[in-house]
Amino acid sequence: MKSFYNIHLLKILFISLIIALLSACTEVKKSEPAIYLIPEDYVGSLYIIFNAPNGEPPKYEGDSRIYKIPLSGVLVTQMDANEGWIENSQIQYFYVSDTGERSPISEDSSLKRDSTESGEEIRTMYGGGLGHTVPAYGCDFIYQNFTVGTDSEQTDSKYLFDIREAIKIENIDGKFFDSICPNRKRPSPAIYLIPESYTGTFYIIYNVPKGSPSKYENGVPIFEVPSSGVLITQAKGSDVWEENPPNWHFYYVNNKGDRTPIKKRWHDDIENTPEFLSSTQLTTFHASIEGIILSKNCSVHAQLFAVGQISDIFDSQFQFDLKEHIDTSFYEKVCANH
Numbered sequence: 001m002k003s004f005y006n007i008h009l010l011k012i013l014f015i016s017l018i019i020a021l022l023s024a025c026t027e028v029k030k031s032e033p034a035i036y037l038i039p040e041d042y043v044g045s046l047y048i049i050f051n052a053p054n055g056e057p058p059k060y061e062g063d064s065r066i067y068k069i070p071l072s073g074v075l076v077t078q079m080d081a082n083e084g085w086i087e088n089s090q091i092q093y094f095y096v097s098d099t100g101e102r103s104p105i106s107e108d109s110s111l112k113r114d115s116t117e118s119g120e121e122i123r124t125m126y127g128g129g130l131g132h133t134v135p136a137y138g139c140d141f142i143y144q145n146f147t148v149g150t151d152s153e154q155t156d157s158k159y160l161f162d163i164r165e166a167i168k169i170e171n172i173d174g175k176f177f178d179s180i181c182p183n184r185k186r187p188s189p190a191i192y193l194i195p196e197s198y199t200g201t202f203y204i205i206y207n208v209p210k211g212s213p214s215k216y217e218n219g220v221p222i223f224e225v226p227s228s229g230v231l232i233t234q235a236k237g238s239d240v241w242e243e244n245p246p247n248w249h250f251y252y253v254n255n256k257g258d259r260t261p262i263k264k265r266w267h268d269d270i271e272n273t274p275e276f277l278s279s280t281q282l283t284t285f286h287a288s289i290e291g292i293i294l295s296k297n298c299s300v301h302a303q304l305f306a307v308g309q310i311s312d313i314f315d316s317q318f319q320f321d322l323k324e325h326i327d328t329s330f331y332e333k334v335c336a337n338h
Helices: 110-118 163-170 176-180 328-335
Strands: 034-039 044-049 064-068 074-076 091-096 102-105 124-132 142-149 190-195 200-206 215-217 220-224 230-232 248-253 259-262 283-286 290-295 298-308
Touching: 044 163, 074 163, 074 176, 142 163, 230 328, 290 328, 298 328
Parallel strands: 034 064, 034 091, 044 074, 190 220, 190 248, 200 230
Antiparallel strands: 044 142, 091 102, 124 142, 200 298, 215 220, 248 259, 283 298, 290 298
16 A cells, blocks of 8 residues: 555755856846755755745845745745856855854765764755646645755655645645635535445546436535445546545445444554554545556546555555456446547
């Protein structure tokens, strides 16, 4: 099941922009000088998310921008991305103590190699490139990613996190996207009915003309998962980026139609909590809708889910690949119009 939860360790190279002068009147855009202030002894991933109306107000020290990174490692700022050409000498990195004392951090990786002779590794900065998120709720924003630490610390997964996790850190109160993407696409409500005691992965395949007709309850779409674990439906899915949409509801259903709510949700942090592999609470997981190629001329939009105790979700005996269910009848129903 680990393949479903791969954490992508983002290491973005710092690229110096080389801009060709196309005419005598062309003017190269220059960035503002910048100073990065990082909590003393912080190691691992750092993110700056730009153009957030409710982010930190712009701060300057002389002509230099000030980026004061919080203990979380994620700074959300009102400033723009400061794109353009800049000399390395105009970018400064510092560790900052509780008393405000600054200690320079270098980008020179050779210091790490030289430091091994003295037996002490030197922490340096790495990265600094700009990136765009994949559209989240229909919005896209710019961020900057660094890592800080020794060679071993910068490759140790316990210190690293990706942009999705960075956003989750800032979205504890649910207001992050309201600030940065006020017109974002919000998840549609949905009800998922799962056979009682079903454990493991299940799939929903959307937009199939020969699939089960769309069903609704008080205007909310209902997805009734069969015992096979594969629901083929005419309904459209609601592709969302967040892990746990609050308006998605999961239930176990017995033969009488009685529903038992499944309230607990899997999340990226769950492996780091004491409950991992020991919780007896039922948990659900879902991935985003993705295109899956079934044959040369046929692809589908499918979504992967899982249900069970936390240990079950990670147990290979309760997993299956969608392609394991492809037979002639499946292919004819799903791919007939392709």
